[in-house]
Amino acid sequence: MQFRDLRAQYQRYKNEIDAAIQRVLSSAYFIGGNEVAELEEQLADYVGVKHCITCANGTEAMTLVLMAWGIKEGDAVFVPDFTFFSTGEVVSFRGATPVFVDVERDTFNIDPPKLEKSIQKTFAEGRITPKAVIPVDLFGLPANYPEIEKIARRYNLLVLEDGAQGMGGSINGKRACSFGNAATTSFFPAKPLGCYGDGGAVFTDDDSLAQLIKSLKVHGKGENKYDNVRIGVNSRLDAMQAAILKVKLRALIEHELEDVNRVYRLYNEKLEGVVETPVIPEGYYSSFAQYTIKLKNKEQRNKLQAELKEQGIPNMIYYIKPMHKQGAFSHLSYDNKDFEVTNELCDIVLSLSMHPYLSEEDVEKVANTIRSIII
Numbered sequence: 001m002q003f004r005d006l007r008a009q010y011q012r013y014k015n016e017i018d019a020a021i022q023r024v025l026s027s028a029y030f031i032g033g034n035e036v037a038e039l040e041e042q043l044a045d046y047v048g049v050k051h052c053i054t055c056a057n058g059t060e061a062m063t064l065v066l067m068a069w070g071i072k073e074g075d076a077v078f079v080p081d082f083t084f085f086s087t088g089e090v091v092s093f094r095g096a097t098p099v100f101v102d103v104e105r106d107t108f109n110i111d112p113p114k115l116e117k118s119i120q121k122t123f124a125e126g127r128i129t130p131k132a133v134i135p136v137d138l139f140g141l142p143a144n145y146p147e148i149e150k151i152a153r154r155y156n157l158l159v160l161e162d163g164a165q166g167m168g169g170s171i172n173g174k175r176a177c178s179f180g181n182a183a184t185t186s187f188f189p190a191k192p193l194g195c196y197g198d199g200g201a202v203f204t205d206d207d208s209l210a211q212l213i214k215s216l217k218v219h220g221k222g223e224n225k226y227d228n229v230r231i232g233v234n235s236r237l238d239a240m241q242a243a244i245l246k247v248k249l250r251a252l253i254e255h256e257l258e259d260v261n262r263v264y265r266l267y268n269e270k271l272e273g274v275v276e277t278p279v280i281p282e283g284y285y286s287s288f289a290q291y292t293i294k295l296k297n298k299e300q301r302n303k304l305q306a307e308l309k310e311q312g313i314p315n316m317i318y319y320i321k322p323m324h325k326q327g328a329f330s331h332l333s334y335d336n337k338d339f340e341v342t343n344e345l346c347d348i349v350l351s352l353s354m355h356p357y358l359s360e361e362d363v364e365k366v367a368n369t370i371r372s373i374i375i
């Protein structure tokens with residue numbers, strides 16, 4: 001059993017993926033070209049936004065947006081305390097200050113009332129200026145954008161959806177990576193839509209933002225690559241990855257999303273009353289980048305993890321440390337009492353094997369093993 005079975009996916013799509021790679025080799029267009037343009041068009045169409053701009057990875061996608069918005073020293077950007085390091089890192093990388101916000105216990109996502117309080121407090125202190133929010137679609141579940149967007153409008157903040165884990169999720173039919181003023185995703189192999197290396201993308205309906213990011217990702221190009229009108233970066237998705245992603249996007253749409261949701265329902269059914277299972281709010285749809293259970297306390301979680309490991313059942317702890325406790329942010333002063341939920345989650349979460357190719361027998365095996373350890 002694999003935590004995420006990329007080999008099973010490759011076996012199922014081997015003919016198409018091999019043909020896609022061969023097509024790129026034969027064309028000898030390794031950078032840019034039709035493959036990338038077609039993928040961008042298909043992704044924009046699927047997500048339901050005007051522009052998709054691919055780039056080197058999900059971290060760089062966020063950096064490009066923050067660069068385009070002119071986020072700089074003295075600016076405050078609100079980020080959930082329970083996420084992958086990258087979400088806070090990109091803020092500090094621009095010289096701005098990440099202001100971490102506690103999350104909801106049920107959804108693992110940024111807590112809107114706590115976000116509003118944090119914005120008010122930051123304005124009142126007057127030391128740094130609130131500019132943007134980066135909600136994360138953690139484990140594949142979109143954050144509460146209806147509430148977040150209301151709050152952002154009230155305080156005139158920009159919203160950047162970190163959809164690195166979110167591709168395929170939705171709220172009342174509106175797809176992940178279409179929320180906020182801009183959104184980003186990652187094509188890291190283990191994400192819901194992954195390539196065979198690194199990749200990322202920015203999504204937006206904003207024409208001028210899209211133009212600016214297209215310039216920034218190619219050395220600040222003007223008329224062309226050799227006319228440079230601003231300082232940018234070199235950040236691109238290569239043709240081979242784009243060709244592979246076109247096959248994988250079709251797989252995601254055709255059956256993978258349904259299959260991970262089938263696995264989710266099966267797990268929930270088998271684990272009911274044994275552990276706390278994931279909660280998907282009414283109207284929300286998750287792409288299940290992770291299936292994450294909650295245990296009673298740290299001792300129970302650690303014991304379960306050790307015993308599962310011994311029995312060869314894959315599992316991971318996402319995430320073991322809150323952002324506000326990361327050494328890289330130790331120069332910023334956070335009040336540990338503001339992060340009650342994240343502090344608890346880091347002690348009690350455990351992510352189980354989750355992917356579209358997981359069999360009913362495997363789900364049963366995982367659930368039965370957990371049951372035998374806990375009960």
Ligand SMILES: *Cc1c(COP(=O)(O)O)cnc(C)c1O
Nearest residue numbers: 057058059084086164165186188
């Ligand atoms: C994976 C991930 C990223 C970064 O993506 P990379 O492509 O690895 O740079 C950012 N945010 C979240 C929440 C992630 O899970």
